[in-house]
Amino acid sequence: MTWQKLTKRQQDFARQLSARIPHTQCPQASVSQVAKHLDAVADAARQVGHGPIDGDTLKALCQVTGWTYTAPKRSATVKDLAAALGVSLSTIYRRCRNGLLDAVKVAGRWVITVTA
Structure with missing residues:
Protein backbone atom coordinates (compact mmCIF):
# COMPACT_ATOMS: atom_id res chain seq x y z
CA MET A 1 0.00 0.00 0.00
CA THR A 2 1.41 3.40 -0.88
CA TRP A 3 1.36 6.44 1.36
CA GLN A 4 -0.85 8.44 -1.01
CA LYS A 5 -3.53 5.75 -1.04
CA LEU A 6 -3.85 5.73 2.74
CA THR A 7 -6.52 7.71 4.52
CA LYS A 8 -5.48 10.32 7.08
CA ARG A 9 -6.43 7.89 9.85
CA GLN A 10 -4.29 5.12 8.34
CA GLN A 11 -1.35 7.51 7.96
CA ASP A 12 -1.60 8.46 11.65
CA PHE A 13 -1.79 4.77 12.56
CA ALA A 14 1.33 4.05 10.46
CA ARG A 15 3.18 6.84 12.31
CA GLN A 16 2.15 5.38 15.68
CA LEU A 17 3.23 1.88 14.69
CA SER A 18 6.56 3.17 13.38
CA ALA A 19 7.24 4.77 16.76
CA ARG A 20 6.82 1.35 18.43
CA ILE A 21 9.58 -0.30 16.37
CA PRO A 22 13.12 0.00 17.77
CA HIS A 23 14.96 1.47 14.78
CA THR A 24 18.34 0.42 16.16
CA GLN A 25 17.28 -3.19 15.56
CA LYS A 36 3.59 -0.40 2.84
CA HIS A 37 3.31 -3.39 5.23
CA LEU A 38 0.58 -1.93 7.44
CA ASP A 39 -1.33 -5.18 7.98
CA ALA A 40 1.76 -7.17 8.99
CA VAL A 41 2.97 -4.45 11.36
CA ALA A 42 -0.51 -4.09 12.88
CA ASP A 43 -0.63 -7.86 13.51
CA ALA A 44 2.77 -7.72 15.23
CA ALA A 45 1.60 -4.80 17.37
CA ARG A 46 -1.48 -6.75 18.44
CA GLN A 47 0.72 -9.67 19.52
CA VAL A 48 2.83 -7.58 21.91
CA GLY A 49 0.10 -5.35 23.31
CA HIS A 50 0.87 -1.72 24.17
CA GLY A 51 4.68 -1.88 24.42
CA PRO A 52 7.34 -1.71 21.75
CA ILE A 53 7.53 -4.39 19.07
CA ASP A 54 10.70 -6.29 19.91
CA GLY A 55 12.15 -9.74 20.48
CA ASP A 56 10.82 -12.68 18.53
CA THR A 57 7.86 -10.66 17.25
CA LEU A 58 10.23 -8.13 15.65
CA LYS A 59 12.32 -10.94 14.13
CA ALA A 60 9.20 -12.51 12.61
CA LEU A 61 8.01 -9.14 11.32
CA TRP A 67 13.57 -5.77 6.50
CA THR A 68 17.00 -6.35 7.98
CA TYR A 69 17.03 -7.33 11.66
CA THR A 70 20.00 -6.42 13.85
CA ALA A 71 20.17 -8.19 17.20
CA PRO A 72 20.64 -5.94 20.23
CA LYS A 73 24.07 -5.87 21.84
CA ARG A 74 25.02 -5.98 25.51
CA SER A 75 28.21 -6.10 27.54
CA ALA A 76 29.33 -9.22 29.35
CA THR A 77 32.09 -10.03 31.79
CA VAL A 78 34.61 -12.80 31.20
CA LYS A 79 33.09 -14.82 34.01
CA ASP A 80 29.51 -14.49 32.70
CA TRP A 110 38.02 -7.13 29.41
CA VAL A 111 34.58 -5.85 28.40
CA ILE A 112 33.00 -8.13 25.82
CA THR A 113 30.17 -7.09 23.54
CA VAL A 114 27.76 -9.88 22.66
CA THR A 115 24.55 -9.96 20.66
CA ALA A 116 21.50 -11.11 22.58
Missing part, protein backbone atom coordinates in the same frame (compact mmCIF):
# COMPACT_ATOMS: atom_id res chain seq x y z
CA CYS A 26 15.26 -2.60 12.40
CA PRO A 27 16.56 0.54 10.64
CA GLN A 28 14.56 -0.03 7.44
CA ALA A 29 11.21 0.38 9.22
CA SER A 30 10.53 3.96 8.16
CA VAL A 31 7.00 5.34 8.27
CA SER A 32 6.56 4.76 4.54
CA GLN A 33 7.78 1.16 4.89
CA VAL A 34 5.40 0.62 7.81
CA ALA A 35 2.59 1.98 5.64
CA CYS A 62 11.36 -8.51 9.65
CA GLN A 63 11.16 -11.90 7.94
CA VAL A 64 7.66 -11.18 6.63
CA THR A 65 8.49 -7.69 5.36
CA GLY A 66 12.04 -8.37 4.17
CA LEU A 81 30.48 -15.38 29.15
CA ALA A 82 32.54 -18.38 30.25
CA ALA A 83 29.58 -19.69 32.26
CA ALA A 84 27.16 -19.11 29.37
CA LEU A 85 29.41 -20.89 26.86
CA GLY A 86 30.52 -23.64 29.26
CA VAL A 87 34.24 -22.96 28.78
CA SER A 88 37.04 -21.94 31.13
CA LEU A 89 38.03 -18.38 31.96
CA SER A 90 41.39 -18.88 30.26
CA THR A 91 39.62 -19.81 27.02
CA ILE A 92 37.69 -16.54 27.07
CA TYR A 93 40.86 -14.54 27.89
CA ARG A 94 42.71 -16.26 25.03
CA ARG A 95 39.87 -15.53 22.59
CA CYS A 96 39.87 -11.87 23.69
CA ARG A 97 43.64 -11.54 23.17
CA ASN A 98 43.47 -13.24 19.76
CA GLY A 99 40.65 -10.98 18.59
CA LEU A 100 38.10 -13.77 18.28
CA LEU A 101 35.64 -11.89 20.49
CA ASP A 102 34.42 -8.30 20.23
CA ALA A 103 36.26 -7.18 23.37
CA VAL A 104 38.20 -4.18 24.65
CA LYS A 105 40.23 -3.66 27.78
CA VAL A 106 38.81 -1.00 30.08
CA ALA A 107 40.79 -0.17 33.23
CA GLY A 108 42.63 -3.49 32.99
CA ARG A 109 39.49 -5.61 32.56
